[in-house]
Amino acid sequence: MSQKSARAQRSNVVRTQRAANLKPFYIGLVVVALIGIALIARTAQHSDASRPTIANVAATPVKAEGHLLGNPNAPVQILEFADFECPHCAEFATITEPDVRKRIVQAGLASYRYFDFPIGEFSNSVAASNAAACAGDQNKFWEMHDKLFQGQPDWSGENNPKAVFKAYAKSLGVDVSAWDACYDSQKHLADIKANHDEGLRRHVNSTPTFVIGTKQIPGAIPYDMFKAYVDTAAMAAASKPVAKSDSAPLKEAGTKP
């Protein structure tokens, strides 16, 4: 009995001593935790390059240029108004567009110009346009365009689209630090807004919408229909060789042979 109480007493003394000894340890832990949380908060603040939006871009006199593919002097001009985050645009870009590029654009029948038209339904459309435009600064717009549409499920609706875009940029051999600086500066937002405004001027209200010659066609139309519109526009252009279409040649940007 007395042995037991002696042990209990000894245990109490040890516990009290331990509690006193542990004080600096707990203080140290709290300090480490606070420093860690402060560092994380600082990083979060620094990296909170808020999601780009064209809503706040002042109306600037930037001319809508789009992104050109092919010969700007081809007999027919094709304009596409699309949203990188729209599934129908991705469907067209991955299924039909390769044929359009090969058989129409590369064959010299038409030029092709992509206009950003973020429809406001998706959270990362403008960010994707920004990522593509920054790749375009290094002549990789179309490569990035393809990556964005092919990988749409990877970044659509994500909170961190930039991480995915950056990985794409890296895989395309883009100078990532220059791309990064461009992306964060959001210097292309005015161009994106101008492209969007051009769509509004043409009463585009869904994506994708195509302008082939003088016809405006909404929807991800199949290749055969697309080709038929191009042929019709080509015939119209041939009969009026001097006439300029509504989509008069714009400044070349991101040209790809």
Next chain:
Amino acid sequence: MTIALLALVGALVALYLTLFKVGVIGELVCNIGSCERVNTSRWAMFFGVPVAAWGLATYVVLLVLALVSVQRDTLERQIAWVLVALSGWSVLFSAWLTSKELFVIHAICIWCVASATIMTLIFLASLLELGRARRADRAERFDAHGAAPPVASGSGTMGGSPQG
């Protein structure tokens, strides 16, 4: 104490990666390797939950257990067993993830490597803690009985005899 400190640092690393994954942090500080590529790969999710969040939960449990074991005399051995089991499993999981980084994703995330290293250190410290707890347990029983430690005591401890 060592385990608690390591678990706290590990929890901070995991918190950082989790906040990135859920979008609170837009970009990781990553001077070595390709953290974002790894953290946006499909291996960054496990059962629909970010791997970093699993890591965070594990570190928090380890931290709580370590703090309890620092404070208490009793249950030390059981806690040490749990620490060994949990950190051992986590080391295996980290090794699996690192192999994915090296051979499948072909990119290394320095924060993930840091976490794997911390978890390995926790595992080693837990093994030492377990050994210490077992020795203390044996000494206490010896002290209580005033005799040689029992060979097959049936003293209520589970998980095999101290002799293995």
